[in-house]
Amino acid sequence: MSAIRFFHMADLHLDSPFKGLFGLPEHNFKKIRTSTFEAFNTIIDKAIQEKPDFLLIVGDIYDGENRSLQAQRRFQEAMEKLFQHNIPVILSYGNHDHLNGSWTRFALPSNVYELPAETSVVQLNIRGQQVNIYGFSYSERHVKESKIESYPIASDQHVLHIGMLHGSEFSDTTHAVYAPFTKEQLLERHYHYWALGHIHKRQLLHQNPPIVYPGNIQSRHRKEQGIKGFYDVTLSQASIELDFIPTSAVVYNTVEVDCKNMFHANELLKKCEEALSLNRQAYGASVVELHLKNIDEHASSLFEHATVDAWLETIREAEEGIEPMCWVQKLVLHTSSTLYEHTAATKSVANLMEQWDISAWKDILKDLYQHAGGARFIDPLTEQDIKALMHNAQELLAEEIQRT
Structure with missing residues (x-):
């Protein structure tokens, strides 16, 4: 049987609002604001040029459950282009764009397979090689329970089996833990490839068979540093080739x-x-x-x-x-x-704090120092304490602004 080739991507977050950016010239902000679309266009252009057998999109296509009109229009137009070139797309929806959200609906062309809330299989025949692709979409934002038992164990090894799962390892708390799994549970399914989503950091959890997070296609804030992209995968019964393709705008x-x-x-x-x-x-x-x-x-x-x-x-x-x-x-x-x-965002608050004398600080903290149960455990406020408080407050403010 010949090898198959597919693109594995996840966490597009189309039309992400990019919070926490201040003071940019308008043209720079527009460049950042449209970067998720630009990264997605890079994938579509490469697919049309190189014609992989299919595309896998593993959750969080949209940034919010309301699926903005602009994001849906651009995604629908991209799917139409792939339809014209006979390129199938298998997609699932994740915690950000779950099926229970409210949005204005667009009809996607027939080359697009949208996985339902129940774990299902999409069967493709590619040059005589049968491919079974398993997965589900989030029915609601918070899917806390494990879904692994709903994936069938692969029995026919003449078929290429691929699992799609938008979720995280039980031990990984870098993101909210949704649809949790262990590597051992995935390996017990005997699939040839696991296409994961949800974690925005690119990583290979297991080599053979590959258990792969491609990461998101475009960073959305300062904690998502480095080049982002997707995997170009060539898979056969005997071999696997993973090629990371950058897409960051x-x-x-x-x-x-x-x-x-x-x-x-x-x-x-x-x-x-x-x-x-x-x-x-x-x-x-x-x-x-x-x-x-x-x-x-x-x-x-x-x-x-x-x-x-x-x-x-x-x-x-x-x-x-x-x-x-x-x-x-x-x-x-x-x-x-x-x-x-x-940053410029903390300037006014920092300047205000610098104007406070020790009396103002004592007035601000009076609830703490006058608390009957806790005041006896607190030393008198000093100038050094005030400097430390100012420093910590500015750090926390800057951190919070970047997080929102």
Whole structure:
């Protein structure tokens, strides 16, 4: 029997809102805002050009259960293009775009197989090779129970068996644990390939047979760093070939600049410019956290008379108009003992806290210090305590803004 070839992708999150970005020029924001569509178009164009036997999309095609009109229109148009080239698509819906949501419905063409809430099988015959593809769609947002027992054990090994599952290992708490499984449970099904979704980090859980998370096709925030994409898979009874294909329209990344023995502002700006230029050459359009490392006693003087916000805006101005874009989302200063983070979004709150004296802090914290049960366990408030509180509050605020 001949080998088959398919594309395995998951977590498209089309029309993701990209929260936590502030101060971008309009054209840069538009580039980021449409990046999920651009990444998806890259896949469709490659499929039309290279004509794999089919596509697998393992959950979370849309970012929300309401499935935005724009996202559905673009997805439907892409499926029509694949229909015109006789390329089947087998898809499931995940926790973000579950079947119980409310949306304006589009009719998908006949080349698209939408898996129902009950675990089902799609059978294809590809050049004489029968392929059975098993999977289900989420009936609601929270599928907490294991679904593995609903997948049949493969008995006919003349057939290629592929499992589709949008879920996570019992032990993986990086995402909400939905449709949990263990590797042993998957291996007990005796499938030739497990196409997973839900975890946005690309990873190979098992080599042979492959148990694969392709990750999402486009990063949506700073915690999803690096190049994203999908797997181009060639599978036969005797062999497996996995080829990762990048699709990121915008790459989230961390860029480091060594500030040791730096005395002048122009030195630092030149170093930042060079580092961002190298990042641009390597990754194209990107959103970066710029980390200034090894700030010694010489380099620290550069920040005595100019705020972190002033440095951030100056660096951004130097990058403005250069293509592909390299937007500095955050500037992080590292010294031997302290880590400072700041973005434009935290500026007003940080400035307000800096204006508070010890009396204001005591008034703000009075409920804590006047609590009958807990006050006796708390030491009197000091200037050092206030500095620590300000630092921790700014870090928490910055972290929360990026998370939302």
